Amino acid sequence: MALKINQKGFTLVEALFSLSVCLIVVFSTAHILLLSSTKDRLPDIDASTEIGIKSLSQDLYTAFDFSYGNVLAYTDGNNRRNTIFLHNKRLVREPGFIIYTRDVEELYFYAIDHKVYVTMWKHDIEKTFLIGVDFYRES
Amino acid sequence: MKAKKIQKGSVLQIVLVVFMILHVAVLSVAKIALENVRAWDRMEQLNTARILELEFIYHIKQMAKNEELSNDTIHVEGGRVTYVIEKTEPFYIYTLIEVWEESYSMSLVLCPTTLRITEFSY
Numbered sequence: 001m002a003l004k005i006n007q008k009g010f011t012l013v014e015a016l017f018s019l020s021v022c023l024i025v026v027f028s029t030a031h032i033l034l035l036s037s038t039k040d041r042l043p044d045i046d047a048s049t050e051i052g053i054k055s056l057s058q059d060l061y062t063a064f065d066f067s068y069g070n071v072l073a074y075t076d077g078n079n080r081r082n083t084i085f086l087h088n089k090r091l092v093r094e095p096g097f098i099i100y101t102r103d104v105e106e107l108y109f110y111a112i113d114h115k116v117y118v119t120m121w122k123h124d125i126e127k128t129f130l131i132g133v134d135f136y137r138e139s
Numbered sequence: 140m141k142a143k144k145i146q147k148g149s150v151l152q153i154v155l156v157v158f159m160i161l162h163v164a165v166l167s168v169a170k171i172a173l174e175n176v177r178a179w180d181r182m183e184q185l186n187t188a189r190i191l192e193l194e195f196i197y198h199i200k201q202m203a204k205n206e207e208l209s210n211d212t213i214h215v216e217g218g219r220v221t222y223v224i225e226k227t228e229p230f231y232i233y234t235l236i237e238v239w240e241e242s243y244s245m246s247l248v249l250c251p252t253t254l255r256i257t258e259f260s261y
Contacts, residue, residue: 025165028162028165032165053189062256062257062258064255
């Protein structure tokens with residue numbers, strides 16, 4: 001039985017081309033690993049919560065006469081009483097039924113040294129946000 | 140039985156195709172990772188801006204309460220607020236907020252007697 005196989009191997013150009021493709025793949029992988037390690041150092045950020053909290057804190061810029069607990073009550077710039085509370089896992093403001101964020105399991109509003117905070121549990125992760133300033137003097 | 144087999148680069152072609160597929164896959168993942176990191180950065184910036192604005196409001200209210208409010212710059216981690224006050228009744232406060240490498244302006248109207256912000260705009 002005779003077996004004739006014509007094997008000439010790779011030329012120098014082919015070998016160099018393959019090597020360059022290998023290098024590109026290796027450097028891309030290194031880049032991904034670098035990005036992944038950077039990501040791990042960043043705090044866990046939930047975009048929808050951050051945007052909701054930003055919107056909520058802006059609503060509280062003109063607010064005064066706060067009361068705290070599971071429901072945050074305050075008077076706004078138009079002297080209208082507002083409440084922010086949890087409704088079917090949604091952080092909601094009444095009147096208007098404005099939804100700030102979703103998937104909130106539990107929350108609590110409180111103030112320390114005139115600064116208003118909310119602590120919320122979302123996907124079993126506890127997070128605390130500074131949302132307002134409670135500085136008010138009766139005229 | 141005679142077998143005559145001539146290979147003129149078919150192995151190289153397969154290897155190159157596999158490399159190309161791998162390369163496209165790796166680049167796609169890298170692009171997604173890069174976009175995610177940019178999104179996280181943007182969220183961090185938004186978070187820093189919120190804290191900076193609230194710390195600034197706390198600062199001006201406290202200074203107004205002590206009747207010590209004057210033009211100044213306050214520094215908070217990640218940014219600073221430079222503000223100018225027009226001491227009429229109420230106070231008109233014009234600010235330049237610098238967060239990371241971006242800046243924007245905000246103006247506020249503060250009632251010095253009640254310490255209430257009655258208006259604000261960007």
